[in-house]
Amino acid sequence: MKNETTFSADEIAPLHSIEQWEDDVLERYPEPGEPAKTKEEFRNYDNPGRDTVREFYRLNHKYQTYDFVIEKEKDFLQFNRKELKWWDAMEFLNTLVDDSDPDIDLDQLQHLLQTAEAIRADGHPDWFVLTGFIHDMGKVLCLFGEPQWAVVGDTFPVGCKHSDKIVYPEFFKDNPDSYDERYNTKYGIYEHGCGLRNVHMSWGHDEYLYQMLKDYMPEPALYMIRYHSFYSQHRENSYDHLLDDHDREMFDWVRKFNPYDLYSKSPKPPVVSELRPYYEDLIAKYLPSTIKL
């Protein structure tokens, strides 16, 4: 499997396309009731990150094939790389600077705490709060040298036709699965209503953490973790034909979770030392003392 670590010149996207992506994100998923940011606020031509976001999606759509996913599952689901206490794992994650949040520069722990605190402030059950606190833990994949497009970004089913509701669908023309008749029909290798448990998703931090925690967290929490980046379903409903009744019920929770992930970001960093005891207690209540990565 090709592990893309360098970008050729013609793989670097022109700047105007990055604006289009920012505009698209705003138009697709603005916070209800909030005035949309002006275009000028998002047109920061001095930000070199803007070019790489589109390039990031191009690479994601090109290389996330069915075979690639199976290979990553075989490798990473052995969880044989590291074993850490939970808080040490959080601090390990925090050495990563996330590529997917270009607008506000918060570290990973701050994003997790803001997500969890927003859930807590709304009076949700403690396992929901804990879900907010750990939902991006799978991003440690980046720290094992994985390409960013195999850790973050919208996720989507592999083994069947790519929905045109996935961000930048045109980039799937570079994905070999688009030309493979086993995989390029509406159902591909799946059947109507087969249930998402039988569907392989593009590889990333969602599936990795789900597999780590599947014996420990309540079912709605597992759905939130496993499918929080599956925007083409939880926002666009474009894979309804693969869902079963249980998926449909559980996706209410995925949709409940998503606004906390997207809209809880605030430039004011939470005070980690004040919050740590509460979250250490929550971890102890639901999870084993160490996490195997």
Ligand SMILES: [Fe+2]
């Ligand atoms: Fe995430």
Ligand SMILES: [Fe+2]
């Ligand atoms: Fe997140």
